[in-house]
Amino acid sequence: xxxxxxxxxxxxxxxxxxxxxxxxxxxxxxxxxxxxxxxxxxxxxxxxxxxxxxxxxxxxxxxxxxxxxxxxxxxxxxxxxxxxxxxxxxxxxxxxxxxxxxxxxxxxxxxxxxxxxxxxxxxxxxxxxxxxxxxxxxxxxxxxxxxxxxxxxxxxxxxxxxxxxxxxxxxxxxxxxxxxxxxxxxxxxxxxxxxxxxxxxxxxxxxxxxxxxxxxxxxxxxxxxxxxxxxxxxxxxxxxxxxxxxxxxxxxxxxxxxxxxxxxxxxxxxxxxxxxxxxxxxxxxxxxxxxxxxxxxxxxxxxxxxxxxxxxxxxxxxxxxxxxxxxxxxxxxxxxxxxxxxxxxxxxxxxxxxxxxxxxxxxxxxxxxxxxxxxxxxxxxxxxxxxxxxxxxxxxxxxxxxxxxxxxxxxxxxxxxxxxxxxxxxxxxxxxxxxxxxxxxxxxxxxxxxxxxxxxxxxxxxxxxxxxxxxxxxxxxxxxxxxxxxxxxxxxxxxxxxxxxxxxxxxxxxxxxxxxxxxxxxxxxxxxxxxxxxxxxxxxxxxxxxxxxxxxxxxxxxxxxxxxxxxxxxxxxxxxxxxxxxxxxxxxxxxxxxxxxxxxxxxxxxxxxxxxxxxxxxxx
Numbered sequence: 132x133x134x135x136x137x138x139x140x141x142x143x144x145x146x147x148x149x150x151x152x153x154x155x156x157x158x159x160x161x162x163x164x165x166x167x168x169x170x171x172x173x174x175x176x177x178x179x180x181x182x183x184x185x186x187x188x189x190x191x192x193x194x195x196x197x198x199x200x201x202x203x204x205x206x207x208x209x210x211x212x213x214x215x216x217x218x219x220x221x222x223x224x225x226x227x228x229x230x231x232x233x234x235x236x237x238x239x240x241x242x243x244x245x246x247x248x249x250x251x252x253x254x255x256x257x258x259x260x261x262x263x264x265x266x267x268x269x270x271x272x273x274x275x276x277x278x279x280x281x282x283x284x285x286x287x288x289x290x291x292x293x294x295x296x297x298x299x300x301x302x303x304x305x306x307x308x309x310x311x312x313x314x315x316x317x318x319x320x321x322x323x324x325x326x327x328x329x330x331x332x333x334x335x336x337x338x339x340x341x342x343x344x345x346x347x348x349x350x351x352x353x354x355x356x357x358x359x360x361x362x363x364x365x366x367x368x369x370x371x372x373x374x375x376x377x378x379x380x381x382x383x384x385x386x387x388x389x390x391x392x393x394x395x396x397x398x399x400x401x402x403x404x405x406x407x408x409x410x411x412x413x414x415x416x417x418x419x420x421x422x423x424x425x426x427x428x429x430x431x432x433x434x435x436x437x438x439x440x441x442x443x444x445x446x447x448x449x450x451x452x453x454x455x456x457x458x459x460x461x462x463x464x465x466x467x468x469x470x471x472x473x474x475x476x477x478x479x480x481x482x483x484x485x486x487x488x489x490x491x492x493x494x495x496x497x498x499x500x501x502x503x504x505x506x507x508x509x510x511x512x513x514x515x516x517x518x519x520x521x522x523x524x525x526x527x528x529x530x531x532x533x534x535x536x537x538x539x540x541x542x543x544x545x546x547x548x549x550x551x552x553x554x555x556x557x558x559x560x561x562x563x564x565x566x567x568x569x570x571x572x573x574x575x576x577x578x579x580x581x582x583x584x585x586x587x588x589x590x591x592x593x594x595x596x597x598x599x600x601x602x603x604x605x606x607x608x609x610x611x612x613x614x615x616x617x618x619x620x621x622x623x624x625x626x627x628x629x630x631x632x633x634x635x636x637x638x639x640x641x642x643x644x645x646x647x648x649x650x651x652x653x654x655x656x657x658x659x660x661x662x663x664x665x666x667x668x669x670x671x672x673x674x675x676x677x678x679x680x681x682x683x684x685x686x687x688x689x690x691x692x693x694x695x696x697x698x699x700x701x702x703x704x705x706x707x708x709x710x711x712x713x714x715x716x717x718x719x720x721x722x723x724x725x726x727x728x729x730x731x732x733x734x735x736x737x738x739x740x741x742x743x744x745x746x747x748x749x750x751x
Contacts, residue, residue: 132627138163139663146723154609157616169623178618182580187710188606189583190243195605196590198247201553202560206248218258225263226270230313233274234281241271242711262328264719266320268711272700273316277309278302284670284699288692291674307748315740319733327728348464352495352519359430361421361439369437375411383433385425389462392419408462408522463524466517466540473536481508491522555595562589607717617707646686646751650694651742653677657698661708666699686751693745701737703730
């Protein structure tokens, strides 16, 4: 027992110190429990098969899909309209929406759903995501106190009461307690998050976004200016001809950027169009949409000669598009800077044969402060020029291999990963809603962890990610290992009798001072233990002790059991006490110390308030 407590204390010191990664500390603690034969290998590794850990993996994938399909951005834009430009209103909206969802969905599921939305919100509002993500995790736990199913400790105390022969709690017995938690938490977090979670993260964000975004490149080179869409009609003489045969650049002085072709499937959940790079060998077909850049008069002449239809801004190509914009699902753009000794200097664009050799088009040249966009074929490349190239993301990435001639600015494949697959947003929304329904409604015979796994697999199979590797990259393995390695600690404390000894010692010493003091002891004992082991495990350990303590002094056990579930759920001073705290840790770039600075004051204030409120709501 003493060895287990020493391991726990040393781990806590390293967690607070923050110099060693939290997952490494957790693994070292797990190894120590194995070396001293406190746990068997099967017991030590049980955390990695725990349903909470598996659920976290699935929720990372679901959250990543919500972000990748642009669904998060759509939802966040709606919330942002309500908030306006007020950071205060945005903060309060995040707290209200999260706690409301958390009342009916598990707090882990709530955070996984809201995390990508809140990240998008923060980016749109030009504020630090770190200021919102920790309050998001805390709000999900507070909202979980509103209903019976909101958080596992609520179900634990329900079972304890029923097994002891007491009347069961109703679905909304927790509502008054939950509402007070949300109000107190919001009022306390408003100043704490502003003081401790804002300044450093903003500097980091600026550093991360140093490279030009695709939107910035489009605006800088004016690619959207003089951009027109031409539809190939059944009567068009362009039908069946290649781009080389049309000779558009020489005849009309126009530049074809891409050719879009509608998919045969009418499903709204499938990609509506295929993007094709404008290559000399590209064959034009009926109903193709040609994206062309140049002078309007020349475009009209070309359309007349080739019997093409000029589309206006309101003409839809598909259900997901209603204006003429450049999308980057398959085809991307990037800048390359020429090296002083590059072999293509002093050659014209046509002579470089860029399209033939590298399968990319040159859309423009940045020469000091001048942008060259017209009649590029005959322009001679000079030292110091920056070329804007267009091609598939893989082809642009391969340009990096020609290190002696140029340097590709930024990371093309990373930029491709940022492009939201917005045509997949409807299917991501359907999967998300179905997952929530399976978790909320008891008549659907599917366990929450199964619902999350089904949702995660469907997100991959339906193409909400570019590939399977993109789905794996959304999983934060540090958080997964941290939780999985710390879960067996509760088993070690229970197995050695340490948890029962600590609990009984603290509780029995306060019994003589009356029910309020005893309830306070139970609350803060639970709160303290939850900082080091999972909240569910703590509730399981302390609920029977709280029940027995109340019966011994002849008072109602209900407020005592509420003290247990509140102490277990309102634990904010540790990143691994609840899964939501761990989920936001990497995204918010938090350290263990951040949780101490913000979570510990909130945890203490919440405890003091609840000790005086519980007897008023549930008399002794």
